[in-house]
Amino acid sequence: MNANPRRLPCGAEIEQLVVQVADTEPAADPAHQAHCPYCQATLRRLRDAWEDVHTLATQPVPIPPTLTAQIMARVRVLARHATDSILLGHPRGETRISHALVGRVIQRVALTVPGVIFASARPIAHQPPDPRRLSVTIRLVVAYGPAIEALVQAVRAIIDRRVPALTGAKLTHIDITIEDIATPTD
Amino acid sequence: MILQVDDRILLKAAQDGDLDAFEALVRRHQPAVYRVALRMLGSEADAQDATQETFVRAWRALPRFRHDSVLTTWLYRIVTRRCLDLIAARRPTEALNDTQPDPRLDPVHTAEQRARLQAVTRAIAHLPGDQRAALILREFEGLSYDQVADALNTSVPAIKGRIHRARLAVIQHTRGWR
Incomplete structure (x- = not known):
């Protein structure tokens, strides 16, 4: 040329x-x-x-005969773990965070809202199993005085904002139950 | 029976958690994914790893897959991205001597043809990653320019430019045989 x-x-x-x-x-x-x-x-x-x-x-390219089995062995392990932990992918492996730990993070985040006296959180695995999504049920004891609905909205907002950033979890459903009200003498 | 089921239906079942449906998708599409990985990386072991990683990533990303996308294009996108990351992270490997002679040719032509095909393989292995990916998807997987652009997440003019430069480089690299 x-x-x-x-x-x-x-x-x-x-x-x-x-x-x-x-x-x-x-x-x-x-x-x-x-x-x-x-x-x-x-x-x-x-x-x-x-x-x-x-x-x-x-030209045909022969496919290694065990490749499908190798792929599915890895996928089945991941699928099993999706029921009790979230999975964060990484180019060189996986990071698993137990649902229990995500629950503790949610609890601590909820406690940062003024007026929340007690919080417990129970994460629930997403159905169908999903590497990152889960639901959570939160039980609160709140102080007497602040408007309960506004307080609950504040808890939802801070959980929506902080928990994904802290854990990588995606919360698809947050159920909140006010179990009791605490007065200053309690 | 599952072999006759459309990709779209298998995908929805896999998104519902049906691992048998996902395995059917793996069996159906792993040949194309493995071929691309082998051409991109030049190593059977690396290609197997990249293929495994592609389908593991696909499984993780299933909940986000939009059914207005085409599964094959989506898989091509994942495997080329994975291969480009691997290429960028390491030194270029030697081209794979995977060429098989055409058994219909006599022994003299077989050796000559094998050498020419190896020259093409080496030429492709020397291409920059983005040109290599575009050329492989177009010339070896038969994708249209639009499909290649979609898989590599860029424009058709950009893809045509990459493919042209890749074609010229391969032709010039193998000119010694002419």
Whole structure:
């Protein structure tokens, strides 16, 4: 090919000739190409070279017979763990965080809301099993005085904001039950 | 019977937690995924690892898969991304000598053809990762330019540019045989 990497001496674009051969497209200027020695010589060389690419592409590639079993062995382990922990993927392995730990984080986050005296959290595995999603049931004892609904909204908001950032878990459902009200003398 | 079930239905079943449905998808699509990984990485062991990782990632991402996407394009996207990460993280490997001679040819042509095909394999192994991926998806997997652009998450003009540069590089690398 000549010093100008884009065109032949006759002005024909090399990219078009490559596309013509590789994509089996018709010539852009068949009248010129039929009588041009530059185009004809280049097309011959391109077709020779591309024949080997095509031959390689059509060769069958044997699949290792145990590959499916290896894949499914890993997937089944992950599926089992999805019922009691969340899975955070990493290029060099997996990180598992137990649902119990996520529950403790939720409990501590709920306790940061002024007016929350006591909190307990019970994570529930998502159905169908999901690597990151879970639901949670929260029980609260709150101080007498603040509006309960506003306090519960504050608990939901901070849990929605903080728990995914802290744990990677995605909470699809948060059920909150106010179990009791504590007064200053309790 | 499950072999006759459409990908879309198997996917929904897998998203519901049906591991047999997921295994059917694995069996159906692992040949294409493995082929791409082998061409990209040049090593059977690395290709097996990349294929495993592709389907594990696919299983993890199942809940987020949108059914307006095409499964094969999605899998191609995962495996090429995985292979590009591996290529970027290590030195280039030697090209795989996986070429098999055409048994219909006589022994003289067989040796010559094997050498020419190995030259093509080496040429592809020397391509930058993004060109290698585009060329493999287009020339070896038969994807359209639109499908290649979708799998590699870029534009069609960008893909055409990569494929053109890759084709020229392969042709020039193997010119010694002409």
